[in-house]
Amino acid sequence: MDLGKVMSALADPLRRSVVLELLDMPQGEERTCASFQLPVSKSAQTFLFRVLREAGITWDPNYGNRRGVTVRQDDLEKRFPGLLDVLRSERDRTSSS
Template sequence: MRQARHPDVTELTLVSVLTALSDPIRVGVVRVLSDGRERGWGELRAPVAKSTLSHHLRVLRDAGITRTRQEGTRCYVTLRRDDVEARFPGLLDVVLAAAHADDVGRQVELGAGAS
């Protein structure tokens, strides 16, 4: 597998970030990752096929919202909170608060064995 490309913080655009956050599954992934911990892709549970979840993770990565790290055959993802905050101060906090209030993304959770 080739190394994933992550946009520099200066390359993040409001349109790409908001587009990535326009899907409830992707908002759910961000909610799960908002605790600041790196998670293995296999820990994430969503009511979509694995290939669809992989697509959602790629959209988030391409928008600069998450960072993906590969270790052998495993992939790990983390929220780029500091980078998004540097470019768009307060945006993630507002999105996460609204998602929590409206229960958006609740269907994405950590699977058994995740701590």
């Protein structure tokens, strides 16, 4: 995991919102990529999830007819301690404003 790639991936508000939605789920659970209500085309969604995966933020197991997605919480916390807490606190601060 490269800090520059992780920060670049998280700089986009839409990608950050996907990560935050995943963080609200119990650790280890996954969602399908199609389950997100994103205001972009399917090709843009594919790119969004690829950026997160290639940055090492998410893990996307491929089941043939669908893809799951989950945040690599343990790996991120080990490599960048506190980063996920910063994301959560930013969301909490902006949602209470």
